[in-house]
Amino acid sequence: MKKQFIGKINLIEKVSIDAYKMEIFSELEEAYPGQFISILCPTQTLRRPFSIAGFDKEKQLTTIIFKLKGDGTNYLKDLKIGDEINFLAPLGNTFEIENKNCLLVGAGIGIAPMLFLKKELDKKNIKNYLVSGFKSDDEVISGSDENVVGGSVLDNLEQIIKDKKIEIVYSCGPQIVLKKISEICLSCDIESQIAMEKVMACSIGVCRGCVIRLAKENEVVYASVCKDGPVFKGSEIVWE
Ligand SMILES: Cc1cc2nc3c(=O)[nH]c(=O)nc-3n(C[C@H](O)[C@H](O)[C@H](O)COP(=O)(O)OP(=O)(O)OC[C@H]3O[C@@H](n4cnc5c(N)ncnc54)[C@H](O)[C@@H]3O)c2cc1C
Ligand code: FES
Structure with a gap:
């Protein structure tokens, strides 16, 4: 079930010219491939979504890998081991x-x-x-x-x-x-x-800011990437 967690940074490491790997220690109990977390970056009003790149239940570690884009990701890259991080998880389908x-x-x-x-x-x-x-x-x-x-x-x-x-x-x-x-x-x-990735506002299916169109049984329906997705059948996506 989706919840808000206050985790602690266990590792932050540069993994390419503009990307970082971060491990977060938290009480998150389950996560599956395809799901994502949404991080509160205090410099920003809106949370920032990141795919879960690894989850170790025993060690209680959730891994993300993020590429530097703007203020949110630049804030994250400067966090240090032991710093607290506020995130919603696990979000989306698998x-x-x-x-x-x-x-x-x-x-x-x-x-x-x-x-x-x-x-x-x-x-x-x-x-x-x-x-x-x-x-x-x-x-x-x-x-x-x-x-x-x-x-x-x-x-x-x-x-x-x-x-x-x-x-x-x-x-x-x-x-x-x-x-x-x-x-x-x-x-x-x-x-x-x-x-799928869409710019997200709420990340929890409320604002409808992340909708895409799906073709299902001869009709087109709207689906939110954050709640109904992010994983969809390629054959059903109506591409922009
Ligand atoms: C479900 C999901 C999973 C994601 N997983 C990852 C991940 O594993 N690793 C990762 O690095 N990024 C991931 N992203 C993208 C990530 O959320 C954005 O790069 C991040 O929010 C940018 O925040 P910022 O404050 O640094 O940049 P901002 O200042 O918010 O944005 C900088 C630029 O990036 C563009 N941008 C912002 N968000 C997105 C987006 N979702 N898609 C395309 N362009 C965007 C903006 O339009 C702007 O031009 C994911 C997005 C979604 C929706
Ligand atoms: S981001 Fe608000 S509904 Fe998906």
Whole structure:
């Protein structure tokens, strides 16, 4: 159940030229791949959402990986070990884990939820391949470097799907990349589960500021990314 937590920073570490990994110690009891947390940055009125990149129930640690954008993320990068952090969690739905041949595609900072998903699939012995792509070498996030493709994650996607006999693709990244990935999956006749990102105000389904359109049974319905998502079937998303 979603709750507000006051956690403590357990680790903050630079993982690329403009991204940081943060571990938060808290009383959060459960979290699943696809879900996110929403952090209060005292310099900002609105909380800032971040995908959960890892969760260790025993050590009570929640990991996020964030890229510097504006005031909120710059505030976070200056926090020190032991500092308190106020966040809502766990928010949103989860990737549906299926015992199929899985391909995980993380474009840029979209790698964050993929790292968590990969860990869960490995735990369940579900066959999976991770592909990540970054704009430049210095943006590559350490921890995902084993699987980095040179150039765009889209370049050889169709070939990888065919060669590895992929049955389902999970992905997160910029909308333009996600749209292309869902189109490729449709043309290959396989399922895709896409974690969407929208600028969020409330993060809890109240303001309707994060709606997207879904095509369901011949009608178009509105869904909020923060509450109904962030994970949607690629085949149902009506792309802008
Ligand atoms: C469900 C969800 C999960 C996310 N997971 C991560 C994550 O794991 N790691 C990460 O680095 N970021 C993630 N984001 C994006 C992150 O929330 C924003 O980068 C952050 O809120 C920026 O805050 P800021 O105050 O630093 O920048 P701001 O000053 O708020 O914004 C700086 C610039 O970034 C743009 N921006 C802000 N939020 C978003 C957004 N959601 N999508 C696209 N552009 C945006 C603004 O329009 C502006 O141009 C996620 C967003 C969502 C909705
Ligand atoms: S951010 Fe308010 S409804 Fe999603």
